[in-house]
Amino acid sequence: MRNDSRQPNMLRDVNITTNVNKHAEGSVHIQFGDTKVICTASIEERVPPFMKGQGKGWITAEYSMLPRATHTRNQREANRGKLSGRTMEIQRLIGRALRSVVDLHALGERTITLDCDVIQADGGTRTTSITGAFVALCLAVEHIAKHHKFDRYPITDFLASVSVGIIDEVAMLDLNYEEDSRAKVDMNVVMTGSGKFVEVQGTGEEAPFSREELNELLALAEQGIHQLIDAQKQAIGAAASRIRGE
Amino acid sequence: MRNDSRQPNMLRDVNITTNVNKHAEGSVHIQFGDTKVICTASIEERVPPFMKGQGKGWITAEYSMLPRATHTRNQREANRGKLSGRTMEIQRLIGRALRSVVDLHALGERTITLDCDVIQADGGTRTTSITGAFVALCLAVEHIAKHHKFDRYPITDFLASVSVGIIDEVAMLDLNYEEDSRAKVDMNVVMTGSGKFVEVQGTGEEAPFSREELNELLALAEQGIHQLIDAQKQAIGAAASRIRGE
Amino acid sequence: MRNDSRQPNMLRDVNITTNVNKHAEGSVHIQFGDTKVICTASIEERVPPFMKGQGKGWITAEYSMLPRATHTRNQREANRGKLSGRTMEIQRLIGRALRSVVDLHALGERTITLDCDVIQADGGTRTTSITGAFVALCLAVEHIAKHHKFDRYPITDFLASVSVGIIDEVAMLDLNYEEDSRAKVDMNVVMTGSGKFVEVQGTGEEAPFSREELNELLALAEQGIHQLIDAQKQAIGAAASRIRGE
Amino acid sequence: MRNDSRQPNMLRDVNITTNVNKHAEGSVHIQFGDTKVICTASIEERVPPFMKGQGKGWITAEYSMLPRATHTRNQREANRGKLSGRTMEIQRLIGRALRSVVDLHALGERTITLDCDVIQADGGTRTTSITGAFVALCLAVEHIAKHHKFDRYPITDFLASVSVGIIDEVAMLDLNYEEDSRAKVDMNVVMTGSGKFVEVQGTGEEAPFSREELNELLALAEQGIHQLIDAQKQAIGAAASRIRGE
Amino acid sequence: MRNDSRQPNMLRDVNITTNVNKHAEGSVHIQFGDTKVICTASIEERVPPFMKGQGKGWITAEYSMLPRATHTRNQREANRGKLSGRTMEIQRLIGRALRSVVDLHALGERTITLDCDVIQADGGTRTTSITGAFVALCLAVEHIAKHHKFDRYPITDFLASVSVGIIDEVAMLDLNYEEDSRAKVDMNVVMTGSGKFVEVQGTGEEAPFSREELNELLALAEQGIHQLIDAQKQAIGAAASRIRGE
């Protein structure tokens, strides 16, 4: 039995509130249990220098945690003067994952920056961020669509992410912090609405894992991601129908 | 008439929600109109090296804005690798102001760090932060009081802050962003429950101001701060009675 | 009685020597007692990127202390790799204060940078810097005037600054280091020749202050600033007549 | 056909030269085709502060490329003043992978730092680094074993890494630079001698991938890693017999 | 007798291998005994901003040591976030020395960057770097010459460098690490093929030196440099004849 009474294959409560920021073109407050993240999407009508003149847009992401998002207070990265390796790894992952479901040519020469700020952390901050950032991205694309007619809708499929892991020999879905720190194998999976993998990152630092265990974890993740995509569809409403899936 | 229909001497709607973070010893979500700040208080049972062995505690503050707290997205200070002068000035002000109503000897050798993270900005982020941080500080002191009997209650008086300014020759209370950018004179006032000044910072970059104007602004600020302290009292409940005022 | 035998309402000896640097367009060595600051004004015939094309000039300031300006040696900020919050706060203040008496349109698209380098510190380095930087600024404007005819003289009023504070319940003018470290209330005032406030920054970290105390301090500051402006007039000579005052 | 005439399931030529540095306790020059990496292992008889007094050792890794390891010259990270996200991600991966086959308690309170410096890059620098660093680590452990009798041999299994990817719909092993830049799916696999996964990092930024494709890639990686471990065994000679495999 | 059995006036074994990097326009692996340096020359068809439009080229150098090039491991400068004073001093020296034998107008508006990366250090890393970088530079100029006809050959003379020092009252040539740490006087000399000095840097931190000692050291250096230039000539082959010497 899990410390929050879930079955191994259950997600935590998922809650997505849209339009939580009056300035951002897209914004979301997302919760996976006690993990709470604010995701905002900001549009700029230009692309970074290395992409100029290619007729393509760009999607990028930044990730941060408030100092007291965690059990004990963390020093701000702005005070240390640099981003940690963990932060950089996560924000590279979020950006890469979102780009996999965006047709950058269809988007046109604009940049959408997704900021994922963790307000409270209880495990799974990167999967919560990806899942929420996708919704904020959809809202921002809808915002553009109000005064710009896209030839093709720039978002090509749904995208969500969840963690899975092996704890006491049992494969479990959507680990909270207490579970994450006990897991022997830990995996983050990003998947599309059409059921394909975008990222599979499994780590067995504490104990290597077999092909069978890998398969079991992937099946669990797949099931969780279907549920998350259902929650995303509710959050974005009518715009969901414009995402074809591939 | 102001762009949000207020009279010159009216505050924006003030809203203080306590215990918004499950990890922090004190936490508050505070709104002055559309300015929203999360204030958390984190307790450490030690003081910085320069204060060791003096039998006194320490209060310090940090301030930050989410990148999209503002109309256009700002670069994160962690990415630029350093804090801006504005950020440093504000967090020094918050810490100094709070220390003025804390009896550091009564607090004992512990540090309370107040984090003020601006979720959405519409003018007055520093005054909102001070007002909210005071409440988070009270909650943290109450948290200590649960298992530690203070000889003297460490908080000696209430403390709140508000901005005032002169716009189109009219003195106005609690400026929002649009007003702040038009103000000829801009002043931030921090005051105690017993009606004394802790900080008076008036700037007439656009137009110097006379002694009469200064007096008018201070009177307006005093009135606003009384109302803010009433809101703080409601937020902290019974603990309010332990703050003597001096 | 003060430790240097002054009456509470007396300034320290003020000494302003002009043209102390053969390269700078304006330069001053200024002393308030044992506080010694070199102020240089450097002209560039361009403005920062954010001001381009507006037909206006810009005034900015930098402040630093030699490592052994103080009782014990301080580490250089260049070695620590960043400016302290205190330094940033002071140089923002100096720049803002000077801009309040400059007609930036009349100045034209050029930047004047005021460097205030504290050679020896004994309290009041920021007020000494502002008072000296104003003179260096006047000399630099005169330097431009030699080969450029201004439509309007760009300096609109005199400007000086002094500190005041409450020590042992007595309001005192122009605190030295020993006094500054004992003061319960500490205030820096920047004022124009026509007697208006540009900056009022009062701090009662050690003890909040009443409206009466504030008024007493402001009166003391006003009197000191009149004397400082007299010293500035002597230093700049004939150019003084070109500053109208408003 | 691949641009270097390999079959899809063939590794590039692998070459491991040991003891290439007279100072380091373990050192290796490793080549996967034109990718050349120097791996050194440095022993310190202490652990980082956060691990003190636990009776355990620590394994950590750093990764860098010479500026002209690549087609065009890259700026040194020391000049930019910070590590890139890519570098941090890779060195975290190398350290984590190596720790998975080290019994840190058996190692005792010492740190082994693996430096992987890429002399020439042609794709697969992280997999080459992991494979070479494992050999340097073995040599360093043998170095300790000369004057210290381990209760248990600290290395618990072999460990190697290879990349796989899908190019033109074909799954291929050990991608070179040209292939890597064309691959639609790119995966790095780290595996033990006993055939278990330590890291599986698959990315389909260009095109999501199915479960079948994932399985095909993993099978290819498994086969390549067996061959790499054979090369490692030859390089370390007699010490190979001390690694039990689990 | 020296610890490696050399006579005082003997160089260590010198070995220069060219074209060790498949990407760089010029590359060399150079050894002075156990000191091993990889020197690469990278050509860019542009000059730094401060040199634009002058019709001249630029030569610059960077120097670094692998962390375990030395007896004990050194922290990477990229991790410390800045270059040490020693590194900056050495790379300024290498660049300056090489520019002394390059006709920058003849080179045309292009930049050649020499990277000197010390793989293993045993004293004399800066002299080995200069001597090797000169050869890499020649190879890069030959690379340009393949598709560009120079009016004048841009390299005007040979250039090599060696260290000399006084140990136990004896002047010695080409100090290794053990000797370098015992030397009372330490001098690095850079000289052209025509026997003129480009750099003479002598330091007597441990014991000042007389004019006679200086002369003896310079004579020793001169002899060593002639031998080094012979080794350079062999390394570059036919191109040697294009360097006129002046």
Place this chain on the structure above:
Amino acid sequence: MRNDSRQPNMLRDVNITTNVNKHAEGSVHIQFGDTKVICTASIEERVPPFMKGQGKGWITAEYSMLPRATHTRNQREANRGKLSGRTMEIQRLIGRALRSVVDLHALGERTITLDCDVIQADGGTRTTSITGAFVALCLAVEHIAKHHKFDRYPITDFLASVSVGIIDEVAMLDLNYEEDSRAKVDMNVVMTGSGKFVEVQGTGEEAPFSREELNELLALAEQGIHQLIDAQKQAIGAAASRIRGE
């Protein structure tokens, strides 16, 4: 004829004023013509960590220029966040030179830091700094001697420095800025009172130089340094007799 009417073998006017700073244990304002440097010596009764417990003292130096010490204003190194290579090279040179005439064992476990701050620059800032810092160092040692009886006097010899160079084929002493920028060969020499070299740094970036030219320059430097040491003796008065010379 030189632009300031000196003969080739003449120094500029040298002026040394002592005790210019009320806080520092030793302080000097030194001028070589229009080059003006403030040198302060600060004593700490401890040594850096790497020297602890050896019964020896330490001498270190820092060097900086005020932003407008030069013809055009330079950006502060504190703003750029790091020291330039030039600054580091100079402060390493100053420290090394001073240590050559200090008996660190006789000094005892204390650190003297020499700060050389260039107020106005007109060539030769490093030689002026060394010459002035030596005097500040002597004053600081005298300061210690007031309450501490040294077994041996810690300063073993006088020390001064001057630049020499070749301009229009003529060897000249003590170059000013205009001369320095035209010199084909440029050399800085540091020498003791007993006529031995501590540092000889000659650079022929523009044109290599012969042994004869080197000798002529050294002779010129030697003559200038004798004169500088005479000026130092006057500045330090009676303490001069305590410096034995070796």
